[in-house]
Amino acid sequence: MLSYQHAYHAGGPADLHKHAALAALLARLTAKDRGVTYMETHAGRALYxxxxxxxxxxxxxxxGIGRLEGLPPSPFHDAVMSARAANGPSAYPGSPAIAAHLLRKQDRIVLMEKHPQEASALKRAMKTxxxxxxxxxxxxxVLAVSPPKPRRGLVLIDPSYEVKDEYGRVADFVPQLAAKWPEAAILVWYPLLPTGRHEAMASALEGAGAxxxxxxxxxxxxxxxxGSGLVLWNPPFGAAADLGAGRILAPQVLSA
Incomplete structure (x- = not known):
């Protein structure tokens, strides 16, 4: 199904949750000089x-971000400010742009996007x-190019969940990828909907120690x-504590 376009949802509360966690995780992975590979299954257009x-x-x-007068200092804040400095005050970076801001010359970015229009926009946004x-x-x-070099890395799985069986597909995909690329941390985002379709998937992944x-x-x-949910499979040292202690920008601040 190729109808979904993230421009309608960019910068919302779910994006703040997901992107702040992603930025914090990338900052932790790049704390040492060793290179990392970052991949996405559903990259979108990178800039909104x-x-x-x-x-x-x-x-x-x-x-979402429109209700925050000033973001607290964080890797996510830095990525948003960088996007706005380059593209104007209404710019919002998607996950590929956040990764490009935080990663280094020794790191690698591999992005997948099936939607033709989104893929074209992604190529333009990421060309430099x-x-x-x-x-x-x-x-x-992602399976086809795994395991990559560098072997240490992170994969973001962020589908639209427009198709009901997407939850099952994610639940099946994560252990397949982990078996092929055991060094990778795998971050899965999912929406919290009244139907609760996410629960079986999230519980299955969490049950593996995520x-x-x-x-x-x-x-x-x-x-x-x-609401918004994240499961982090094979978390790097300290990352699980960051999530559990709320040391990321959480959307609850929007209702304060």
Whole structure:
């Protein structure tokens, strides 16, 4: 299914949760000189304009980053400020742009995006970063190029979950990838919806020793997203404690 476009949801509360955690994790992985490989299964377009019609239609950006007058100092804050310095005050970095800001010359970025329009925009946004962009199915693509060099790394799995069996596909994919690339930390994002479809997937992944972190927020529409969840498989040293102690920017601050 190729109808989903993240521009309608960029900068919302779920993005803040996911991207702040991602930035903190990348900062931890790059604390030492050894190179890392960063991959994504569903990369999106990397850069979003929050003054656009898409953001205005859903109101998610206004309910997310738009309600924060000033972000606290953090790797996520640095990535947002860098995107705005280069692209204007309404710019918002997607996960590929956050990674490109935080990673170094010795690191590698490999991005998968199946949606034709999003893949084209992704290639344009990342053309000066050295990132490898593949217009292909993310699950198949990441498995095909794993294990990479450098072997130490992180994979972000961030599908739209528009298709009901996506939860099962993620639950099956994570252990497959871990078996092929055991050095990788694997970060899975999922929405908290009234139907609770995420629960079986998240519980299965958490049961393998992964760290799990969820935050709730007011849905913008009846039956809409009630929160955001993350499961971190094979967490680097200290990363699980970061999640458990809330040492990331959590969307609860938006309702304070």
């Amino acid at each position: 304009d929050l003054s656009g019609a898409e953001a205005a239609k859903t109101g998610e950006a206004a309910a 970063t050295g990132a490898e962009v593949h217009a292909r199915d993310g699950y198949e693509g 760290a799990r972190h969820e935050v709730g927020f007011e849905p913008l529409r009846p039956g809409g997203m009630e």
